[in-house]
Amino acid sequence: MSDRNLPDKHRDAHQKGRAPEKKTPALEWIASALGLILVVGVLGLILYDAFDEDTLPQLKAQAGPITLVNGRYLVQIIVRNHGGSSAAAVNVQGTLKRDGKTIERSSTTFDYVPAHSNAKGGLFFTQDPRAYELQLEAKAYMEP
Amino acid sequence: MLRRHGIEENRQYALGLARAFGGAIIFAFPLLMTMEMWWLGFYMDRLRLAIFLLTALPLLVGLSYYAGFEDTFRWRDDLMDALSAYAVGFIAVVAVLTLMSIITLDQTWREIVGKITLLVVPASMGATLARSQLGGAKSAESEQRERQASYAGELFLMMAGALFVAFNVAPTEEMILIAYMMTEWHTLALAVASLVMLHAFVYTVGFGGQEDYPGSFFSVLLRFTIVGYAIALLVSLYVLWTFGRTDAIGIIEIAKITIVLGFPGALGAALARLVL
Known part of the structure; x- marks a missing residue:
């Protein structure tokens, strides 16, 4: 607005001359180019994912560090899904065994374990899992 | 590289981008905070997700024509507006999802890309609509086009x-x-x-x-x-x-x-x- 009040006639003429043909700001080019890169990139990734082998969920539960929490033993677990499909309501059961005899059981359910992804959780035991044989198993899942 | 007479145009455009960013967040936050959206992002069919993304682009071009966040005169500008709205929506979605710890670095790229892609569509629609909702100055041309x-x-x-x-x-x-x-x-x-x-x-x-x-x-x-x-x-x-x-x-x-x-x-x- 203040530009118009400038007594600089030269500038006025310059602006009028350009008025009908709008000049595209450099920033617009940058933003649009970024948008184009993002669209093409995201589309490429999704299509790559789409045509990747669509296998059944392959769930595997692994035990992480064991810590004593309020008098109980917490086993941190990580569930990996190596398959090409996501799994919902993944039930993981941990069993403490000695000489084939079950000492204690604990289980949890993960809402989702996406394809090629992990989910983390924990199981509590009253006995020290380090003193026994700990079996971790992904028992069941649902299709989302 | 910006030539001197381009500074004002760039400033105006940056303002438009900021407005679009606000619009993206305002229009998309209910979905950004809906857990089904994050889940759908990773488990929905990939081809349908790709088709959805491709449907969104002509929609953004059309919206830009009627209510773009920048005065548009030509077809090329509407396409550029749609793409920049996509970029703004993308950045807004990534920013909010990161802030809320919905996407984290220990997730796989498939999960992250899925969550983002689905949410960018409403966000970029919001970015496009920001002009007509937030910026008082809607271009006379868009107004006229809308009426006619x-x-x-x-x-x-x-x-x-x-x-x-x-x-x-x-x-x-x-x-x-x-x-x-x-x-x-x-x-x-x-x-x-x-x-x-x-x-x-x-x-x-x-x-x-x-x-x-x-x-x-x-x-x-x-x-x-x-x-x-x-x-x-x-x-x-x-x-x-x-x-x-x-x-x-x-x-x-x-x-x-x-x-x-x-x-x-x-x-x-x-x-x-x-x-x-």
Whole structure:
């Protein structure tokens, strides 16, 4: 607005001359180019994912560090899904065994374990899992 | 590299981008904070997700034509606006999802890309609409185009409105649950109610801003209300299909869910004119 009040006639003429043909700001080019890169990139990734082998969920539960929490033993677990499909309501059961005899059981359910992804959780035991044989198993899942 | 006389244009454009960023967050935050959206992002069918992304682009170009966040004069500018709206929506979604720890670095790229892609669509629509909602200065040209929108243009705006509003509730479990709870009579009544509501909006609000509704009662009913409702239902069906809500469900149940989602869809179609 203040530009118009400038007594600089030269500038006025310059602006009028350009008025009908709008000049595209450099920033617009940058933003649009970024948008184009993002669209093409995201589309490429999704299509790559789409045509990747669509296998059944392959769930595997692994035990992480064991810590004593309020008098109980917490086993941190990580569930990996190596398959090409996501799994919902993944039930993981941990069993403490000695000489084939079950000492204690604990289980949890993960809402989702996406394809090629992990989910983390924990199981509590009253006995020290380090003193026994700990079996971790992904028992069941649902299709989302 | 910016030449001196380009500084003002760039400043204006940066302001437009900031406004678009605000619009993206305002329009998309209900979906950004809906857990079904994050889950759908990683488990929905990848091809349907790709198709959805490709559908969104022409929609953004069209919206930019009618209500862009920048004065648009030429077709190329509308395409550029659509792309920059996508970029703004993308950045807004990534920023909010990161802030809320919905995407984290220990997730795989498939999960992260899925969550982002689905949410960028409403965010970039919000970025495009920001001009007409947040910035007082809507370009005279857009205003005029909106008023003089052709019949096809009116239908396009209804479709965009239906998609936006239906999309906001479509991912939730409640759509399915409501359809299960309703009897066939409830469904029929809801369809009629949606039609009446849509017609009331079309009739009283009037198309083309505050102009008189074009044509007689029956003409408006047939050309706008019935067609508008059909568009709302088709958009609803498309969104349900995209989210995999129609898989392994009987045709009667699909019809019921479509009519349930058609209710917000019709609302969106009716309100498209007010929002834009």
